[in-house]
Amino acid sequence: MSGVSIGEAARVSGVKVPTIRYYEQVGLLIEPPRTEGNRRVYDQACLQRLTFIRHARELGFEVDAIRTLLDLQDNPGQSCSPADSIARQRLQDVVERIERLKALQTELERMIVGCSHGTIAKCRVIEVLTDHGQCEHPTH
Amino acid sequence: MSGVSIGEAARVSGVKVPTIRYYEQVGLLIEPPRTEGNRRVYDQACLQRLTFIRHARELGFEVDAIRTLLDLQDNPGQSCSPADSIARQRLQDVVERIERLKALQTELERMIVGCSHGTIAKCRVIEVLTDHGQCEHPTH
DNA sequence: CTACAATCTCTAGTCACTAGAGGAGCAAGT
DNA sequence: ACTTGCTCCTCTAGTGACTAGAGATTGTAG
Numbered sequence: 001m002s003g004v005s006i007g008e009a010a011r012v013s014g015v016k017v018p019t020i021r022y023y024e025q026v027g028l029l030i031e032p033p034r035t036e037g038n039r040r041v042y043d044q045a046c047l048q049r050l051t052f053i054r055h056a057r058e059l060g061f062e063v064d065a066i067r068t069l070l071d072l073q074d075n076p077g078q079s080c081s082p083a084d085s086i087a088r089q090r091l092q093d094v095v096e097r098i099e100r101l102k103a104l105q106t107e108l109e110r111m112i113v114g115c116s117h118g119t120i121a122k123c124r125v126i127e128v129l130t131d132h133g134q135c136e137h138p139t140h
Numbered sequence: 141m142s143g144v145s146i147g148e149a150a151r152v153s154g155v156k157v158p159t160i161r162y163y164e165q166v167g168l169l170i171e172p173p174r175t176e177g178n179r180r181v182y183d184q185a186c187l188q189r190l191t192f193i194r195h196a197r198e199l200g201f202e203v204d205a206i207r208t209l210l211d212l213q214d215n216p217g218q219s220c221s222p223a224d225s226i227a228r229q230r231l232q233d234v235v236e237r238i239e240r241l242k243a244l245q246t247e248l249e250r251m252i253v254g255c256s257h258g259t260i261a262k263c264r265v266i267e268v269l270t271d272h273g274q275c276e277h278p279t280h
Numbered sequence: 281c282t283a284c285a286a287t288c289t290c291t292a293g294t295c296a297c298t299a300g301a302g303g304a305g306c307a308a309g310t
Numbered sequence: 311a312c313t314t315g316c317t318c319c320t321c322t323a324g325t326g327a328c329t330a331g332a333g334a335t336t337g338t339a340g
Contacts, residue, residue, distance in 0.1 A: 005286080006286090006288095007285095017286090018329065018330085019328065037288090038336085039286085039287060040288090052269050059247065060244060063326075069265075069266065069269065073270065077259055079259060080255060083265045084257060084263070087248060087252050094244050094248060098242065105234050105238065108199065108227060112231060115224050117219075117224065118219075119218060120213065123223050125220065129196050129199075130188065145318080156298090159296085162296075162298090179305080180318085180319095202295085202296090
């Protein structure tokens with residue numbers, strides 16, 4: 001017992017049905033056993049794995065990184081430093097992205113606040129986009 | 141005079157050569173005139189348009205939004221409120237993304253700090269990913 | 281028995297490029 | 311004139327992580 005259909009697996013894990021099939025296709029999930037009628041049957045371990053994947057994806061880990069993390073999870077005796085470094089790499093990524101987005105936020109706000117809501121001819125939004133010299137952030 | 145090659149246009153605008161051709165293909169740029177030897181020739185207006193596109197892309201506007209912004213720029217008599225609302229939409233997007241990334245940052249930091257650098261069996265990174273209940277942020 | 285939902289496989293589409301093949305044009309040096 | 315090497319041309323296919331849809335089959339509730 002305790003085998004569930006793909007639909008049920010989707011409901012439980014929060015991963016959509018086609019996405020589950022996709023994960024199987026790209027090798028994140030091993031091919032599950034089938035019923036006589038050729039339907040996939042998922043057991044508890046598989047469901048956990050799915051939840052793991054969903055969670056990791058939500059944290060922005062790439063599928064490739066997740067593959068490595070899953071490999072590590074499957075071999076609990078190893079050093080966890082690869083997992084640690086993947087997570088650190090991801091954190092650095094996130095921090096950098098936040099920085100860049102904050103710069104964008106500033107610039108967008110300047111554009112919008114400066115707009116006097118008249119015609120395009122005097123639109124600050126268009127103007128800033130046209131003339132890059134008006135940017136305060138030299139990052140781009 | 142004043143017509144430049146695609147390579148020169150790329151250098152001036154900061155948009156790569158294949159990307160320029162791509163923009164032409166998807167209709168952001170009109171097809172430029174050609175030399176006898178079939179090479180594209182860009183004039184000043186085209187270069188400005190390219191810079192406009194690059195800048196807008198750097199601010200994260202989608203190609204579709206840029207199409208609209210370019211249309212607006214071409215008709216300067218109109219109200220600028222569509223441009224304004226595209227920019228506001230984009231700003232909201234950015235702000236939301238920052239929020240989400242900050243939550244991720246927190247969670248990644250908790251994962252990493254909690255890791256005692258032993259084996260996978262005790263790895264906090266893997267543990268948190270496996271057991272979603274350990275998340276503080278209920279957003280996912 | 282008959283709807284209807286859920287599942288199956290397969291292909292193609294998304295976005296904004298990027299990479300590469302295979303060929304032609306062009307400018308400078310020998 | 312010739313060669314070297316750069317730029318340019320078109321075209322197709324690949325990226326990541328799915329998503330959408332067609333068309334067929336299976337399972338289930340009334």
